[in-house]
Amino acid sequence: MTRRILLIEDEDDIREIAQVSLESLAGWKAVCAHSGREGLELARRERPDAILLDVMMPDMDGPATLEHLAADPDTRDIPVIFMTAKVQASERRKLSDLGVRGLIAKPFDPIKLAEEISGLLGWGPK
Amino acid sequence: MADIVENRKAAAGQPAHAHDRRFRELADEAPSMIWLAGPDQLCTYYNRAWLEFTGHSLAEELGAGWEVSVHPDDLEHLRRTYSGNFDKREPYQYEYRRLRHDGEYRWLLGSGRPLYSPDGTFEGFIGSCVDITEQKAAQQRVEEAEEKFRDLLENANDLIQSVDTQGHILYANRAWREALGYSEDEVPRLNLMQIIHPESQAHCLELFQRVLRGENVGKIEARFVTRTGAALVVEGSVNCRMVEGKPHSTRAIFRDVTRRRLNEDMFARQTSALREQAELLDLAQDAIIAVDVDDKVTFWNRGAERMYGWSAAEAHGQKSAEILQAHLPVPQRVIDDTVWSEGRWIGEMVQVKRNGARIVVESQIVRKCDRSRPAGSLIINTDVTKRRAAEARLKVQYQVGQALLQATNVEHGLRECLRVICQTLYWDTADAWEVDAEAGQLRWIGAWCEPQLAAQGHPGADWKRDFSRGEGLPGTIWKSGIPRWLPEVGKSAEFLRAEEAERLGLHTAFSMPISLPDRVVGVLCFYSSRILPPDDAMVSTLTGLGNQISQFVLRKRSEQALNRITALQQAILDGANYSIISTDSQGIIRTYNATAERWLGYSAEEMIGKRSPEIIHDLREVEARARELSKELGEEIHPGFEVFVARARRGLPYEREWTYIAKDGSRFPVLLSIGILRDPQGELSGFMGTAIDLRARKEADERNRRLTQILEATTDLVSIADASGRLIYLNRAGREMLGLTPDADLGSLTLRDMRPVTVADKVVNQAIPAAIQTGAWSGESALLSRDGREVPVSEVLLAHRSPEGDLQYFSTVARDITDRHELERLKDEFISTVSHELRTPLTSIRGSLGLLAGGAVGQMPEKGQRMLEIAVANTDRLVRLINDILDIERMESGRVAMVKKPVSAGELMWQAAEVMHSMAEKAGVKLEVQPVDAMMQADPDRILQTFTNLISNAIKFSPRGGVVRFMATEGRDNVLFRLADQGRGIPEDKLESIFGRFQQVDTSDAREKGGTGLGLAICRSIVEQHGGRIWAESKTGEGSTFSVWIPMAASEETAPVPPRDERPGVLVVDDEVKVLAHLRRVLEAKGFRVISTTEGGRAAELARLHTPDAILLDLMTPSSGWQLMMDLKQDPVTRNVPVVLLNIGAGEHVQINDDDLLASLQEAVKRSPQRRVLLVEDDSDLARVVAEMLLQKGIPVMHARSGREALELYGRSRPDLVILDIVMPDMDGFQVVEHLRENHGNVTPPLFIYTNLELDSAQRERLRMGHTEFFTKSRISLEQFESRVLGLLEHMIPGNKEEAVRGDSTHSAH
Structure with a gap:
């Protein structure tokens, strides 16, 4: 089954790598947004299976975006995974407590990205 | 021997050339050793016997070759004898030892004599030697045997003598010499007749002749006369030693029987005299009584009849002990023994006459013998009653006087009087009453009684009763004022305590008043277990005492009344911590209290009535004050006593600081105030100076000054407020924080005022109550600066209580944390940025490489694949590195809790x-x-x-x-x-x-x-x-x-204390574990030894225990930093340890400027006077004295009781000075020094040898180790020793220990 993932990430390079990883290696469909605002719109429109959300973004950051997603009945059931460069356990705990399904640390291993997402969301092997 | 003579003759017979062939032939045949020497003293010839003896060749021995084999001990003397006699041309003989060819030293008797040619020319010496080794050994054996025998004789108890036929004393043993009083040297010059008593000489001479003729004279008795002329009767035996059939000497052994003979003689003389003078006896004043072995009277002279009132007829057949009722000074048995063994007894005793009166007699009892069997005694008694009574009166007066003088109060004085009187005048018990005029009663005061009576419970409750006027015997005496004698109390109605008296067996009572001219103040009563007739002498003695006693009672009572006031005054005078010295108007000291004695070292006795206070003043100071006062008062005040009192005389208050100089020359500051004393008429009678010792105050001032200096230097606010919250102290940093000028008045400022409104309530409602309740509050609050600025602070507020628990004052330490908030924000931002900014590109790199390597964009050639893997691995490593750097950065900055x-x-x-x-x-x-x-x-x-x-x-x-x-x-x-x-x-x-x-x-x-x-x-x-x-x-x-x-309990730092070594020690006190950890690392890296604790409460103890060179203290350590400072400054051990305050920006945010910190620590350590002394001394009392003394000066002392302990302590603690005793139980001082030298080499601390021993220079050399000084305990006072120790320690500059150790030169001091 083809998964559809919404990638919300301000860094073009990282977005592209993630997209390549998910599409080329896992055969999933990746929808990309380069900001929180765009991400909200795409989420509503595309109804992805999951959202991979960067934490540190200008303007509207990860937690803010998450808040909006949770506030919208159309999007609040979509599982969200944070991507973060934060390494401190306390920070990670703080992020986890915001109501996401998991954290993926940056830098991530593109070979295993889909596998990691599946693991966090409890998806069986495709 | 004959050969030698022959040889000598042969040699002597040689006319011109002694060593011609014939002589040599002869000489070589001789068995003894022969030599010849020329006029130049060099030997020219040795015979065969000589060469055989030495085993040397002639060539070897020629000249002075003979010296080689002489025993080294004998050589020098032999040489001198040889050349000395050679020069004098005199023959000599000499015993010496020479090495025989077989390696054994033999004793030789060498002799030499000059050799002359017929024309008289001196040709040299000829000599011979004979081996006398065996002879000498035999002689020695004989001498030893003689010595032993002589020892026996010498130590015998009997007198042993040997006398030659002319009467010269050849030998007399020790007992003999002691008995006759001659020294060993004098004995050989004595003649027998000199030591024989003139009376005995004829008899002895005859005996002596008989003995010399060989007759046995049996046991003889002789009278000797000692050197001092005393007679000595000896008994013993004499025999004669015959040599070659002729009498050679007499030998005698005697025993001293002088005493025995004297006794016998005396008795014989006495009995014969008795017989001759029987008539005269009856005329004697003395009582002369003879008794038989059963003590029954057999003879009773007129004197006895007169003395005792019993006739001879009545006395005959009675036992003397019964008839005389003697009160013996020693038991009868002792008298009997003495009479029997020594022939007589002389002593004094009390006896009773027929009429019951007592007499004192001097009694002489002599043994009577009938053909050496005891036949009874002869008693001669002299009546000494009157003499004794007079003596007793004097004695009792004296003793009563002494007792009264020493009595502390009336009761004590009276009891002592009773005791003295009873014991001296033979009363069994006595009691005393005092008139209590107010109550109208005779109040019982006390009693004295014989121990036997006391054993019966006397005086019991019934006995110790009061009497009213006219009641009973005491009451009657009170009323009448006249003494009474009741021979038998049982028969007298006025004696109310007759029943008790009967129980105790008391019969006679004598009662007398203690009266003043106008009234009776008390009553004394004496009792005896005998029925005694009135004794006028006794009555007059006792009533005479009454006067003395009444004066005493009166004086004591009025003193007591006075004392009620003066005791209070004295207590004030002596108990006060002031020296109080009063003088008369002329400046002579009149009172001088105990405190003055203590402080000044002069006793009251030395000062009162003898000195003026000037002695305790500094003359120059007095002169300066005199000038000052002259100017002030407008008239000249001469330097002298007037300086002290000039103002007081003029009614002006006078109080100022002076320097007192104690007897030992030590000086100390006092605050002296002078007041005027006036007599009851209001006239000036003297001055009183009260001085307070300012030493403690000055010391405290000094301590406070140091404390304040530290507080003023810190960048934290430190303030002290009274119990109502009003500030009484605010340090410089505090004033700056609050925007106050350095001289601003604090009076109006309270703990609450210095806060912004937002915090004020928190302080009043939470912080202060919490501090009052638990002693401390800590937390964040804020201060309000004069300019309206709020300063966020981290604060510790302490409530201080008195030992009784009363709230005394508050103190607070506040640290500005303005910077901290800003810094925290910046750092957070920075870390986030770094984290994000570095990771973002890395994520891309890692991602792209990962995709490439994972084949997501197609397969790579093998080499390319390998390169990609390297790139991936290193990207991963870079990521980990960044993670770790951030991690450690956060952790060490303390941001990660x-x-x-x-x-x-x-x-x-x-x-x-x-x-x-x-x-x-x-x-x-x-x-x-x-x-x-x-x-x-x-x-x-x-x-x-x-x-x-x-x-x-x-x-x-x-x-x-x-x-x-x-x-x-x-x-x-x-x-x-x-x-x-x-x-x-x-x-x-x-x-x-x-x-x-x-x-x-x-x-x-x-x-x-x-x-x-x-x-x-x-x-x-x-x-x-x-x-x-x-x-x-x-x-x-x-x-x-x-x-x-x-x-396990990770909240506190319990890290073990590192053992002491040469590194300077720093005690770090901070409640933050991470700060401690950081400091520990920094300081250890810089060569400090770190002792750390998070608990301020433990810090004082650690400081005391480990005596660090400096203390690093964060005042913000809750509830203790400030208290700790004060504790440290009050303890003599830690008082001088420099404290460096930590200024670390903010509590959670460690911002330590390590360089500054190190610089101040190193400075502090240099200043640190903390020196440790290792005292090795097995006498623990002495050790305690020395240790206490040094501790007083703030120098901690480690004490080792033995050498072993010393080495152990030394290894552990590296002392700055070792004080070492030499004589110790397990390991002596020498061994200790050896060990130290072996194991610690040159870097040893100075060594003080402190011993009882007198050390010679070799011993001193053995003990020397680096800088070493020697002290002999008996020659140096403890104070001198102390000052040497202090002097040495003072000159040791920390960090320069090595130099101090090497010292300039070792020197010794006594």
């Missing part, structure tokens, strides 16, 4: 092992875990991180097939984890540095093993934040062991 909770140590070990399991498996390394079942307070994530890091390292460095063992042991209050691998090990010089950042054993490790070089630094940081320690041990090639020591 450890989240501590109780965790199972074993559980954490298993978790770590589990995490690392796959890595171990991949590396082919076996991971063994031996967990411990213990709970500890720790942050589990962080400890896990530490464990995994260590295990990962261990695996990395283990060879395939190796074993990594992870073990733990539980201590009393800690857990020790150990991780041992079998890797290549760590070189010793790297064991410590590997815990630094980017410090790997081998720089290639980072690349090969994929580490970041930060793992161990992170581990150390984590462990230290748990209050623990981490260290590595290793032997290169045998693997390494990493140990992690974590206290």
Whole structure:
């Protein structure tokens, strides 16, 4: 089954790598947004299976975006995974407590990205 | 012998040339050794016997060759004898030892004599030697035997003498010499007739002749006369020693029987005199009584009849003891024994006449013998009653006078009087009453009684009663004022206590008043168990005393009344901590209290009535004050006593500081105020000076000044407020924070006022009550600056109580944390940025490389694939590096708080092992875990991180097939984890540095093993934040062991105190474990020895115990920093230890300027006078004295009771001075010095040898070790010794110890 993932990430390079990883290696469909605002719109429109959300973004950051997603009945059931460069356990705990399904640390291993997402969301092997 | 003579003759017979052939032939045949010497003293010839003896050739012996084989001890003397006699041309003989060819020294009798040619020319000497070794040995044996025999004679108790036929005394033994009083040297000059008593000489001479003729004279008796002329009767035997049939000498052995004979003679003379003078006896005044062996009277002269009132007829047949009722001074048995053994007894006793009166007699009892069998005694008694009565009166008066003089009060005085009177005048008991005029009663005061009576419970409750006027015997006496004698109280109605008297067996009573001319003040009553007729002498003696006693009672009573006032005054005078000295108007000291005695060392006796206070003043000071006063008062005041009182005389108050000079010359400041004394008429009668010792005050001032200096230097606000919250002290930093000028008045400022409104309520409602309740409050608050600015502070507020628990004052320490908030924000931002900014590009790089390497965009050629993998691996490493750097940065900046909770140590070990399991498996390394079942307070994530890091390292460095063992042991209050691998090990010089950042054993490790070089630094940081320690041990090639020591209660620093060594010690006090850990590292790296604690409460004790060279203290340590400072400054041991205050910006945010800190610490350590003395002394009393003395000066002393203990203490504590006694039980001072020299070489501290022994120069040399001084206990006072110790320690400059140790020159002092 083809998964559809919404990638919300301000860094073009990282977005592209993630997209390549998910599409080329896992055969999933990746929808990309380069900001929180765009991400909200795409989420509503595309109804992805999951959202991979960067934490540190200008303007509207990860937690803010998450808040909006949770506030919208159309999007609040979509599982969200944070991507973060934060390494401190306390920070990670703080992020986890915001109501996401998991954290993926940056830098991530593109070979295993889909596998990691599946693991966090409890998806069986495709 | 004959040969020698022959040879000599032969030699002497040689006319011109002695050594011609014939002579040599003869000489060579001679058995004795012969030599010839020319006029130049050189030997020209030795005969065969000589050469055979020495085993030398003639050529070897010629000239002075003979000297070679002479015994070294004899050589010098022999040479002198030889050449001396040679020069004088005199023959000589000399015994000496010479080495025989077989190596044995033989005694030779050598002789030499000059040789002349017929024409009289001196040709040299000829001499011979004879071996006398055997003779000498035999002679010695004889001498020894004689010596032994002489010893026996000498030590005999009998008198032994040997006399030649002319009467010269040849020998007399010690007992003889002692008995006759001659010294050993004098004996040989004595003649027998000199020591024989003139009366005995004829008889003795005759005996002497008979003995010489060989007759046996049997036992003889002789009278000798001693050197001092005393007669000596001896008894013994004499015999004659015959030599070759002729009498040679007499030998006698005697025993001294003088005493025995004298007794016998005396008695014989007495009895014969008695017989002759029987008639005269009756005319004698003395009583002369003879008794038989049963003490029955057989003779009773007229004197006895007159003395006792019994007629001879009545006395005959009675036992003398019964008829005389003697009151013996010693038991009868003693008298009998003395009479029998010595012939007579003389003594004094009390006897009773027929009429019951007592008489005192001097009694002489002589043994009567009838043909040496006891036949009774002769008693001669002289009546000495009157003499004794007069004596007794005098004695009793004197003794009563003494008793009254020494009596502390009336009761005590009267009891003593009674005792003295009873014992002197033979009363059995007595009691005393005093008139209590107000109550109209005779009040019973006390009694004295014989021990036998006391044993019967006397005086009982019935006896000790009061009497009213006219009641009973005492009452009657009170009323009448006249003494009464009741021979038998039982028969007298007025004696109310007759029943009790009967029980006690008391019969006679004598009662008398103690009266003044106008009234009776008391009554005394004496009792006897005998029925005594009135005794006028006794009555007059006793009534005479009454006068004396009444004066005493009157005086004492009025004194007591006075004392009620003066005791109070005295208490004030003596108890006061003022010296109080009063003078008369002329300046002569009249009172001088105990405090003055103590302070000044002059006794009241030395001062009162003799001196003026000028003696305790500094003359120059007095002169200066005199000038001052002259100016002030406008008239000249001469330097002298007037200076002290000039103002007082003029009614002006006078109080000022003076210097007192004590008797020993020591000076101290006092505050002296002078007042005027006036007599009852209001006339000036003197002056009184009250002085307060300002030493303590000055010391306290000094202490406060130092304390204040420190407080003024700190950048924290420090303030003190009274119990109502009003500020009484605010330090410089505080004034600055509050915007106050340095001279601003604090009076109006309170703890509340200095706050912004927002905080004021918090302070009043929370902080102050909390401080009052628990002693301390700490937290964040704020201050309000004069200019309206709010200063956020972290604050500690303490409430101080008196020992009784009353609230006395508050103190607060506040630290500006404005910067901290800003800094925190900046740092947060920075870390976030770094984290984000670095990771973002890395994520891209890592991602693209990963995709490429993973074949997501197509397969790579093999080489390209390899390159990609390298790039991926290094990107990963870069990421880890960034992670670790951020990690350690946050951790060491204190921004990461450890989240501590109780965790199972074993559980954490298993978790770590589990995490690392796959890595171990991949590396082919076996991971063994031996967990411990213990709970500890720790942050589990962080400890896990530490464990995994260590295990990962261990695996990395283990060879395939190796074993990594992870073990733990539980201590009393800690857990020790150990991780041992079998890797290549760590070189010793790297064991410590590997815990630094980017410090790997081998720089290639980072690349090969994929580490970041930060793992161990992170581990150390984590462990230290748990209050623990981490260290590595290793032997290169045998693997390494990493140990992690974590206290179970991680909140406090319980790190062990490092043993003392030459490094300067710093005690670090801070409640923040991480600050401590940081400081420990920094300071240890700079060569300090660090003792640390988080508990201010323990710090004072640690400081006292370990006497650091400096103390590093964070005043913000809650509830204790400030208190600790004061504690430290009050303890003599720690008072002088410099305190460096930590100014670390803000509590959680460690911002220590290490360079500044080190600089001030090094400065402080230089200043530190903290010197330790090791005292090695087995006399613990003396040791205590020395230790106390030095401790008073703030010098801690370690005391070793034995040499062994000394070495142990020395090794542990590195003293700055060793004081060493020489004589000790296990190991003496010499051995101690040897040990120290061997084990510690040149770097030993100065050594003071402090001993009873007089050391010679060789011994001193053995004891010398670096700077060494010698003191003999008997020659140096303790004070002098102390000043030497202090002098030496003062001159030791810290950091320059080495120089001080080398010293300039060793010198010795007595």
